[in-house]
Amino acid sequence: xxxxxxxxxISQSWRDADRWVSWARRQAAVxxxxxxxxxxxxxxxxxxxxxxxxxxITDVLRQSIVLGLVTIGQLFVMLAGGxxxxxxxxxxxxxxxxxxxLTWDILPPYLVLTLGLAAGAAxxxxxxxxxxxxxxxxxxxxxxxxxxxxxAALAITDGxxxxxxxxxxxxxxxxxxxxxxxxxxxxxxxxxxxxxLARTRFGRSVYAVGGSPTVARLxxxxxxxxxxxxYMISGLMAAAAGIFLLTRxxxxxxxxxxxxxxxxxxxxxxxxxSLYGGRGSLVGVLGAVLLISIISNVFxxxxxxxxxxxxxxxLIVVLAxxxxxxxxxx
Amino acid sequence: xxxxxxxxxxxxxxxxMDRAAYAFDWLSRYAAFSAIIVCLMIATVFAPAFFNFxxxxxxxxxxxxxxxxxxxxxxxxxxxxxxxxVAATMTFAAVLVSQASLxxxxxxxxxxxxxxxxxxxxxxxxxxVWRGVPPFVxxxxxxxxxxxxxxxxxxxxxxxxxxxxxxxxxAGSVSGIPIAIILWLALLALFFIALNFTSWGRWLYAVGxxxxxxxxxxxxxxxxxxxxxxATGAMATLAGVLLSGYVGYIDNTLGANYNLNSMAAVIVxxxxxxxxxxxxxxxSMGALLLTIMxxxxxxxxxxxxxxxxxxxxxxxxxxxxxxxxxRRADRT
Numbered sequence: 001x002x003x004x005x006x007x008x009x010i011s012q013s014w015r016d017a018d019r020w021v022s023w024a025r026r027q028a029a030v031x032x033x034x035x036x037x038x039x040x041x042x043x044x045x046x047x048x049x050x051x052x053x054x055x056x057i058t059d060v061l062r063q064s065i066v067l068g069l070v071t072i073g074q075l076f077v078m079l080a081g082g083x084x085x086x087x088x089x090x091x092x093x094x095x096x097x098x099x100x101x102l103t104w105d106i107l108p109p110y111l112v113l114t115l116g117l118a119a120g121a122a123x124x125x126x127x128x129x130x131x132x133x134x135x136x137x138x139x140x141x142x143x144x145x146x147x148x149x150x151x152a153a154l155a156i157t158d159g160x161x162x163x164x165x166x167x168x169x170x171x172x173x174x175x176x177x178x179x180x181x182x183x184x185x186x187x188x189x190x191x192x193x194x195x196x197l198a199r200t201r202f203g204r205s206v207y208a209v210g211g212s213p214t215v216a217r218l219x220x221x222x223x224x225x226x227x228x229x230x231y232m233i234s235g236l237m238a239a240a241a242g243i244f245l246l247t248r249x250x251x252x253x254x255x256x257x258x259x260x261x262x263x264x265x266x267x268x269x270x271x272x273x274s275l276y277g278g279r280g281s282l283v284g285v286l287g288a289v290l291l292i293s294i295i296s297n298v299f300x301x302x303x304x305x306x307x308x309x310x311x312x313x314x315l316i317v318v319l320a321x322x323x324x325x326x327x328x329x330x
Numbered sequence: 331x332x333x334x335x336x337x338x339x340x341x342x343x344x345x346x347m348d349r350a351a352y353a354f355d356w357l358s359r360y361a362a363f364s365a366i367i368v369c370l371m372i373a374t375v376f377a378p379a380f381f382n383f384x385x386x387x388x389x390x391x392x393x394x395x396x397x398x399x400x401x402x403x404x405x406x407x408x409x410x411x412x413x414x415x416v417a418a419t420m421t422f423a424a425v426l427v428s429q430a431s432l433x434x435x436x437x438x439x440x441x442x443x444x445x446x447x448x449x450x451x452x453x454x455x456x457x458x459v460w461r462g463v464p465p466f467v468x469x470x471x472x473x474x475x476x477x478x479x480x481x482x483x484x485x486x487x488x489x490x491x492x493x494x495x496x497x498x499x500x501a502g503s504v505s506g507i508p509i510a511i512i513l514w515l516a517l518l519a520l521f522f523i524a525l526n527f528t529s530w531g532r533w534l535y536a537v538g539x540x541x542x543x544x545x546x547x548x549x550x551x552x553x554x555x556x557x558x559x560x561a562t563g564a565m566a567t568l569a570g571v572l573l574s575g576y577v578g579y580i581d582n583t584l585g586a587n588y589n590l591n592s593m594a595a596v597i598v599x600x601x602x603x604x605x606x607x608x609x610x611x612x613x614s615m616g617a618l619l620l621t622i623m624x625x626x627x628x629x630x631x632x633x634x635x636x637x638x639x640x641x642x643x644x645x646x647x648x649x650x651x652x653x654x655x656x657r658r659a660d661r662t
Binding site for chain 2: 152266
């Protein structure tokens, strides 16, 4: 009796430790990304006097919004087992078209923005419909869509265009207690996305369909509809990113949203999202978006030559994908 | 009686499905060839200028340059991969040419190009076979690295002109036949023989069809996949040098279209993105088709953006046809 009483606490604590270890192992990607973010933050704060200031930190958060929006959309698509290469060009086309329509001044500005968001969602839905109805390979299909949308963007304009009303510039500029309002809005969007993925039926079906389409179908899920929805969300978020870029620059820039599809896939991959679908968390992706935004801010603060930035970013990406050894060896 | 009535429509349905499967199969094989014929008919009616000797020569040289990239891309896709870094490799090769024309050290340039080809191929291959990174992520990470390395190497000053002998390679002729075309046809023959008449070719098709079975059959899967990325690296470097010679003037965007175009040519040329199906002849037809289409748009005076839209549409239509074919094949 006495011996069991002595052993009980030991085995209990062992079981606790075991639970912690297995939790840490499951969350390895998320822990690594936040560890890296913390390290970069501390190093930057130590070596740069301006990094850890209120205005710079709020600036970093505001800079992270565009990538954050697109990456949330990309996360939905990737969790459902697809990939969206067209997000950057959706952002560009919607941004440019919105700028042009705003210049005509025939519709109330906020209606134009809503139409822009709807257009992005419609393009996303077209991607989703093509992928599901015709069993088209997502990567190649959205790559083709990227080409078509690039042509459409060139058709809209090949120079800076559009005049944004002052009221819309406030979307970027307006502040509450010194913090840009857009940062609060973005925090809300992150929370809504987390709630959808973790707490709703749709969110769970996204994981199920991406994890195993066959099992999802056998358990009565409409996989095609889930996949189509995921592309629609991606198109909607990309359109939102395009419109936000527009309110930042105040003018439709034909080079806007350059490389956004690549950066969003990188952010999702670094954030621990499986490229085969079904695995990944919003929390990890948030960490990756923050890390990338902080790194590019640090590049600015330390005045790293722009010619070396891409190389540095590329090497970081190669290291990240090489370390994150995938479970399926394809 | 009732049973017979019920089974008959099902039989009819199955036969119709077979016909559809056959149609999609035919389309996925001969889409590029049929579309070329349609394009040529359009050209005969609406754009006789297309058939000028000078224009045809330009079309064939452009086909040759795209075709060389496509040879490498085809082997990668047969092995169930894809290479997104070809455009970056081409631009880097072109920048190496422009730098060499300033310094005049062409021996160094050739060494640099060799190093570029091998580095791109080995890095892609290692990430994919050794770390198990999905091909498009690995090759597009390499795209960022190669682009970044090019910017770091040239400090953004890549504008320049190609030296005369490179221009000779890209635009010159030997006894009336452009050198680029001779190179392309020679490489096409080499790849055709390698894919169809060597054990490497048989291994590659086996690896693309079923990697696990190939491994169990004792095929050196990793080496075979590695070799396909080395092939694209080499072909993209060569195509970059030829393109810089053909255009004669080098800037940062030279070759930027070749990722989308090489993929489109391969897919429309009947090489299955699911691996193990198709060959270099079909893919070369795809390269010819894309070049003819873009050229027709120029001859018919369409605005520039139509080129992007047409190239993107070719890729979308081709991948949809292949998806439908795959779906039929899975069902029957």
